[in-house]
Amino acid sequence: xxxxxxxxxxxxxxxxxxxxxxxxxxxxxxxxxxxxxxxxxxxxxxxxxxxxxxxxxxxxxxxxxxxxxxxxxxxxxxxxxxxxxxxxxxxxxxxxxxxxxxxxxxxxxxxxxxxxxxxxxxxxxxxxxxxxxxxxxxxxxxxxxxxxxxxxxxxxxxxxxxxxxxxxxxxxxxxxxxxxxxxxxxxxxxxxxxxxxxxxxxxxxxxxxxxxxxxxxxxxxxxxxxxxxxxxxxxxxxxxxxxxxxxxxxxxxxxxxxxxxxxxxxxxxxxxxxxxxxxxxxxxxxxxxxxxxxxxxxxxxxxx
Amino acid sequence: xxxxxxxxxxxxxxxxxxxxxxxxxxxxxxxxxxxxxxxxxxxxxxxxxxxxxxxxxxxxxxxxxxxxxxxxxxxxxxxxxxxxxxxxxxxxxxxxxxxxxxxxxxxxxxxxxxxxxxxxxxxxxxxxxxxxxxxxxxxxxxxxxxxxxxxxxxxxxxxxxxxxxxxxxxxxxxxxxxxxxxxxxxxxxxxxxxxxxxxxxxxxxxxxxxxxxxxxxxxxxxxxxxxxxxxxxxxxxxxxxxxxxxxxxxxxxxxxxxxxxxxxxxxxxxxx
Numbered sequence: 001x002x003x004x005x006x007x008x009x010x011x012x013x014x015x016x017x018x019x020x021x022x023x024x025x026x027x028x029x030x031x032x033x034x035x036x037x038x039x040x041x042x043x044x045x046x047x048x049x050x051x052x053x054x055x056x057x058x059x060x061x062x063x064x065x066x067x068x069x070x071x072x073x074x075x076x077x078x079x080x081x082x083x084x085x086x087x088x089x090x091x092x093x094x095x096x097x098x099x100x101x102x103x104x105x106x107x108x109x110x111x112x113x114x115x116x117x118x119x120x121x122x123x124x125x126x127x128x129x130x131x132x133x134x135x136x137x138x139x140x141x142x143x144x145x146x147x148x149x150x151x152x153x154x155x156x157x158x159x160x161x162x163x164x165x166x167x168x169x170x171x172x173x174x175x176x177x178x179x180x181x182x183x184x185x186x187x188x189x190x191x192x193x194x195x196x197x198x199x200x201x202x203x204x205x206x207x208x209x210x211x212x213x214x215x216x217x218x219x220x221x222x223x224x225x226x227x228x229x230x231x232x233x234x235x236x237x238x239x240x241x242x243x244x245x246x247x248x249x250x251x252x253x254x255x256x257x258x259x260x261x262x263x264x265x266x267x268x269x270x271x272x273x274x275x276x277x278x279x280x281x282x283x284x285x286x287x288x289x290x291x292x293x294x295x296x297x298x299x300x301x302x303x304x
Numbered sequence: 305x306x307x308x309x310x311x312x313x314x315x316x317x318x319x320x321x322x323x324x325x326x327x328x329x330x331x332x333x334x335x336x337x338x339x340x341x342x343x344x345x346x347x348x349x350x351x352x353x354x355x356x357x358x359x360x361x362x363x364x365x366x367x368x369x370x371x372x373x374x375x376x377x378x379x380x381x382x383x384x385x386x387x388x389x390x391x392x393x394x395x396x397x398x399x400x401x402x403x404x405x406x407x408x409x410x411x412x413x414x415x416x417x418x419x420x421x422x423x424x425x426x427x428x429x430x431x432x433x434x435x436x437x438x439x440x441x442x443x444x445x446x447x448x449x450x451x452x453x454x455x456x457x458x459x460x461x462x463x464x465x466x467x468x469x470x471x472x473x474x475x476x477x478x479x480x481x482x483x484x485x486x487x488x489x490x491x492x493x494x495x496x497x498x499x500x501x502x503x504x505x506x507x508x509x510x511x512x513x514x515x516x517x518x519x520x521x522x523x524x525x526x527x528x529x530x531x532x533x534x535x536x537x538x539x540x541x542x543x544x545x546x547x548x549x550x551x552x553x554x555x556x557x558x559x560x561x562x563x564x565x566x567x568x569x570x571x572x573x574x575x576x
Binding site for chain 1: 354377380381382383384385386388394407408410411412455456459
């Protein structure tokens with residue numbers, strides 16, 4: 001099989017069928033953009049969960065410089081206060097509700113903060129001193145948050161006790177719903193894309209039936225006859241997938257990076273680089289979509 | 305080269321078979337005409353040789369191989385050994401003469417240098433020197449058919465099937481085409497030509513196999529389009545054949561004539 005020959009066949013097929021090829025590109029572009037949007041929302045949720053979200057439920061923030069809470073009258077939490085809190089957490093009264101707890105020092109907090117806000121300009125203006133140390137508690141029963149809150153809020157050296165889940169859960173459920181919507185739209189669009197690819201390949205096979213008839217007669221192999229058609233669909237789908245990846249990158253770069261991160265500096269957004277990690281998946285999906293649907297169409301409409 | 309053993313082809317269960325227990329052998333290097341009215345089974349015969357269709361019963365051997373035993377992915381190899389020419393030429397209108405012939409080599413993966421060497425040679429054989437760069441619509445019908453023949457034989461097949469190749473051409477041009485086919489036959493290619501053209505058959509004096517309603521009613525060497533041998537009782541045998549009351553006689557026993565000695569080749573000879 002001559003590569004140059006197959007390539008010229010593909011070229012002539014794409015030229016002859018230009019309007020259909022463009023519509024395939026656009027439909028795969030739109031459908032894969034929706035798939036990618038769902039993927040981006042999930043990435044964004046992960047980003048916002050940060051280091052602790054999946055590990056603990058309750059955070060006890062200790063006093064730091066500039067804390068104004070009543071328990072912080074004596075200034076930043078001292079070593080002694082920390083040890084007291086640790087003892088209290090280990091005491092039977094509290095320990096029965098606690099699975100596990102970890103201490104996050106100011107340096108640890110800074111490290112995790114840098115990871116989470118890597119894409120945000122805020123990261124440069126924060127120093128370890130500004131971040132509070134904290135105890136991160138994994139609850140046996142997350143519903144018992146109130147007990148921890150009551151016990152620790154009034155302790156010396158404690159700035160605040162926060163149930164992180166409650167804070168973020170509503171936002172995440174909204175984002176999950178949005179990605180579900182995106183996935184359903186993508187599903188419908190993918191069906192459109194499959195049907196359109198099938199129709200395009202059918203038209204292409206019809207407009208080249210003279211050539212394929214002669215190829216059959218002179219004994220061209222099934223591969224040589226079918227490959228140009230399949231590659232035609234695959235190339236169109238890959239272009240569509242590349243456009244979709246480009247769009248997602250642009251959204252991350254210009255919208256999230258340019259607009260949103262300035263309006264909500266305390267929220268961690270995903271970087272454009274992270275959205276590009278979706279690109280191989282989108283292109284792969286496009287190739288599989290086009291390859292399978294054109295193969296099935298050819299089996300019906302192209303005798304070899 | 306081509307052997308049909310008791311081959312029957314039924315397209316529609318209710319209608320009569322397109323081919324009915326055909327026994328026929330065409331040897332390597334032979335030139336045979338397939339004649340008969342439309343619907344007599346000529347095209348079905350050619351389709352079975354190409355494995356475009358499958359015989360309902362019986363066996364078709366091409367180059368010693370039973371085509372029923374050729375798996376679908378090896379069918380292309382079978383077809384590379386068979387060239388085909390049609391009444392309607394079937395050239396690619398946007399490709400030049402050279403490109404049309406080269407196409408048959410490109411699609412089976414021949415290298416560019418082989419194509420460059422072979423195509424002009426074949427075009428010379430069919431008498432189209434100097435017309436390499438013409439487009440099909442710039443050629444006469446006879447020239448177009450020569451391009452089609454060049455394409456059919458460029459890969460040096462052992463068999464050339466021609467389905468009414470002169471059907472669209474005037475008598476003089478047709479004779480030119482026959483000259484080309486004869487030349488190809490002289491070079492060792494087996495040629496089977498289905499035709500209605502009595503002038504050509506009479507002129508060529510080659511083997512003639514006549515089909516009627518899917519049955520071979522005549523098989524003569526160096527014969528004419530219509531049999532010159534009055535066959536006694538032919539109408540009764542035909543009636544039997546179409547009524548399928550008995551194994552139809554696959555051959556007509558022709559009395560040897562002094563001027564045209566008949567060479568009977570059909571396998572059904574013994575039963576007749």
